[in-house]
Amino acid sequence: MTQTALFLTAVRRRIRPSRTLPFLVVGLLLALLLLFFVLPVIWLLLAPSKTAGEVVRDNPLSFGSLHQIGTAWRHLFAFQDGAMLTWLRNSAVYSGGSLILTLAVSVPAGYALALTRFRGRKTLLVITLVTMIMPQATLVLPIFLELNRFHLIGTIWSVILPFSFYPFGVYLVYIYFGSSLPRDLLSAARIDGCTEWQLFSRIALPLAKPVVGLVAFFSFVGNWNNFFLPYLVLPNSEQFPVQVGLNQLLTSTPSFNPVAGAGLNVTIPELALAVIIAILPVLVLFVFSQRTLVSGMLAGASKE
């Protein structure tokens, strides 16, 4: 451990610090961060229980009434005759459809990159890494033009197909198979007469469960929250996913749009409720996935 040795010489020249001050600093930092991360969430969960007036006048962290949540709910779903419901359904179709396609495409690809040999394999790997670190938003405009040329604008494919392209997922599967599936095992099975397809479907696929979960999580969350692409390629409100819908909701509230929003019942409690409903699927995933997420992220790392 050369690092330890280097470090030791460095340490011997130092004086030991006192114990209480760092403890206070550490506690204060953790507490401030906790407030910063949690306070907005608590506020958001409480806001729909109050009327627009109460949100302004009452203590920001007070609970209003269950009855008021019902009222906010009715106002929200009355907006454009239940547009909220349509948006949620659209989001489910877009994220779900591209999730299936992403998995169907990236698991075999990651497997082949890690465990088979073919000409162009390295090129494919390098392009994957480059597109992974490329700012995705810069490609949205050319993708729009491309979809336009193929007359796909306004169809669900204009969202699902680009969403299904997920180099990071391929990279994760590649790392996973590379570090957890011994090449010898495949060679042995090949000698026993397994076809290439059987190797993949009977040996590799059953082993891939953790990484499939990981790719599914990142892909679903990323696509559910994506805004830029659907905002460009879907012209009609009936086709919006819920993120684009939230944008429309915001721009039609009286508080942010005094002219067009006048007379609408969508105010702060309704907006807060809309946010909660819009992120609920992702929130549920987040609550149950933290542990799997870490073990999966570090799957390649814990080996060896």
Next chain:
Amino acid sequence: MTLLETERVIVAPSRRGTTPRREGRGRGGAGYFFVAGYALLLLAFGVFPTGYAFYLAFTNDRGQFTGLNQFVKVIQDYRFAPAFTHMLIYLVMWLVTLVVLVVLTAVILRSRVRPGTSALFRFLYYIPGALAGVASVLVWLFMLDPDVSPVSWLLTSMGLKTFAAVLAPGNLPLILMLIAFWTGAGGWMVVMYGALNNIPDEVLEAARMDGAGPWQTAWHIQIPMIRQWITYMTIMAFATGTQLFVEPQLLQTASLGRVSPTWSPNQLAYVYAFQQGDFNGAAAISVVLLAVGLLAAALLVARSNLFTLDEK
């Protein structure tokens, strides 16, 4: 052993032997079959759009080659310099805050807090990540509105008495940084904590035996050992940072138009394409952004041996 070192290990031995390989009868036919679907998507939504953006950036609307004219045009646009300056200020603030606070917090949670408490903290820090995108901006619009904010006393004490005062254009980088940190930092803290957890106990024990305090252990052992994860986070955060679109767009709406509609480069490209109908100019902006993003990533990758693919 980090993910990226593993990568090097996986790739290196696999190509070492030059002995004839029996796998994949017909020289990798199976490999082609398995990557076909992905390769198609990669061509359609990775390679082609990149090429198309370059093609548009170097031609005009009649398809004639125009050299660097499109770039000259957009760079001379009075909105170009501000948009890139805004992005730069935001990126510096965001990356510095992210790296410092995420690493510091992960180290503290790993070595100064009991495991149960640490797990709870990590979970609570990580939850806002579920509210990425439009949702996070909406939440922060309320947090920053002195009328409804739970911390309105803090805003008022800083002299920000009205929503309009908070949304002054000069405050935007800070606001966007807060939002990005709120949704993104928790997830990275979880990842960094996991990386720290992978450092063998013997290493830390050896340091302790030799008289190192927790801070010295962190600075001289733990942080150097997770360096590649920090680089990886920086690259990813940089890439997301250059994509600012919906956040300033919504703040622009909320400020009732006082914030510029071309605050970020992506917004400027959007205005070029869809309000001026100038796709070539928009593509030129995209290409500049792409070059900046790839250049920064390449610098970090080269300096840190990240994603090493070469075999010895």
